[in-house]
Amino acid sequence: MKAGRETRGGGGSRRRWGAARVATAVLAAALLLPWAHAAAPAGPDGEGLAQVWRFLRLEDAAVRHVVWGTLLLGGTCGLLGGFMVVRRMALVGDALSHAVLPGVAAGFLWNMSRDPVAILVGATVAGLVGTAFVSALCRTTRLKEDAALGLVLASFFAVGLCLLSIIQRLPAANAAGLSHFLFGQAAAIGPADLRVMAIVAGVVVLFVVALYKELVAVSFDAAFARSQGLPAAFVHHAFMFLLAASVVIALQAVGVVLVSALLVTPAATAYLLTRRLSRLLVYAALLGAVAGLGGAFLSFLGPGLPTGPLIVLVASATFGGAVLFGTREGWLVRFWRQRAGVGQTRRENTLKSMYHVAEREGFAHAGITLEELATRRRQTVEEVRALGAELHRHGMARLERDLLSFTPEGRRRAGEIVRNHRLWELYLTRSANFAPDHVHDHAEKIEHVLGEAAVRELERRLDHARRDPHGSVIPSAADLERSNWGEPGGRAR
């Protein structure tokens, strides 16, 4: 039995993931195609199309740098972002990404050039100093983390902006590439940058694989991990260091302002798609890589298209796809379920009214008139005709002119609903000390959702009572089987 459940669970989540993957792929394609089309005729002599071709063939060294660079930075940020999101540290990522800016400027000032290693070191140090400030503020003042984060984020960012604007006026400086750090430009990724990216990405993957167990333990319950003698402090600080380094390698392509989205969005998408941490991390890394590559591709299509915003838009589009089409808790699925539920409740209520009319006449007639039903429901004949037609469509009743009669299925369901209602009323008055005039509204809701097992249990607890608190007969299982009231073959009216 156990094994059966496991298999079912696994298959279910595989199917769910399959559907979600298709949905996201469709959405991504829907987003990409118009862009490609719009861009193709935009340039003179089909230059856009030529750009697409140039990108796809990967023969150009510059294109290869962009492709590898965005894949690496997207995947790295996605992977660490996965841990960040499950640790509820999303805002820390935001603060970190802004806090690195003064370090970028300092790294540039080091030898007055855009040396990737100097910038990596400077920016990582600045990021770590920023997060150290946040935790120091939390420890030594009454401020909570959100205020401390907001404060540090803004201050560091402001310092960085000042430094950058000073640098751009320095006569000796070749500051051409520095504005890319604000908004991102994937085309600026050179071979030296790519080497740094590859090293950071390699270290991150090695770290996560080697210390996966410790990372998970520290993320879930740091105090417990420490009590066991796990190197919780080391794991945490190493994680923050690599997070800062990943932010820095993403800076050039995505820009300071938006880089935190690359940490949060792919991980948030993955969070919606699975509840297994190992899968979540793989999905987040893949989605990050896809976003990086997709954004780089889009920005390649036209001059002046910024990479950072496009990368973030691709990531947001996949997130939107997961929110809309996710088979686990997507809006579409929810809407569909809710709509189906509303329709079914309406039909069951119509059936119940028909039962009440038939019951008052001692189940003497095969059908009831729309007139009778309208009186019972305090509605117009036209309104109940629509309800009758709906039952007809669903095979629950037959509507012939003004006469409505149960089909066998409709008759069974009507009996069940009435039984559920009256059983629940009796249960509430007998076992939960409700007054008889308080139980109707509760039973109106519960009658539609009581399963057979719950009904059996209720009948047992109530000693198979025959009458509800108001004196009406509770139809038993035998009644539902036996009676042939309401069938066209019965006594015609």
Add this chain to the structure above:
Amino acid sequence: MNAPTASPVPPPVVEIHDLTVAYRRKPVLWGVDLTIGPGKLVGIIGPNGAGKSTLIKACMGLVPTQGGWVRFWGRPFGEVGSRVGYVPQRETVDWDFPVSVMDVVLMGRYGRIGLFRRPSRADREAARACLEQVELLPYADRQISNLSGGQQQRVFLARALAQEAEVYFMDEPFAGVDAATEASIVSVLRTLRDRGCTLFVVHHDLPTARQYFDHLLLLNLNVVAFGPTAEVFTAELLQRTYGGRLTLLSEVAQALGAQGGPR
């Protein structure tokens, strides 16, 4: 009192000496002394803010101390940490964290597995046995977000059992748990004690404290009393522990009355 024996006396299982802890210079524990041997089930009781959680965290080095020391078998915690188990308060973790019940229980083995290594088949078997003990084996593959409060508490207990420790610190393992679960947790605790483990359990309910524990530590910033339940659970000592809190006093009176104790 005890006659001196010929063999050298083994060091006590836990010895706390003059332990002092302060949060932002406000003392929360003052000069705590305590010595205890193996096979004891100790309830830690005291009013809110008495330092109950702080005491067990300080014992495991989870909060900085201002003075004093704690020894296990005569050695500092750092050397014997793997022989000390912990059940933190249930609210301290995010129960939406995407892991399964089995994953959490396996975390109890991480201390002994060692760095860079994955849990072995033997670790999994041990974790399954612990889940069986708290009657959660059918839930092994469930996501922890689908558990009730009582089930969450038992997952934490199973994780602690997986540590196979000799001393346990448990922070309110009965919080938000129904009567049936409480009874099953108590029986697990007693089994551990009978095996020779020493357990410290932070507890809130006075009447049941008297039934469950063979020793009580009455705590309010410092140790008001520590000893066998029969000797320590008296109106006078409880009143000193809880001070002038009327509601709790009446609770104490009720608890004593129900047991036919002094009024």
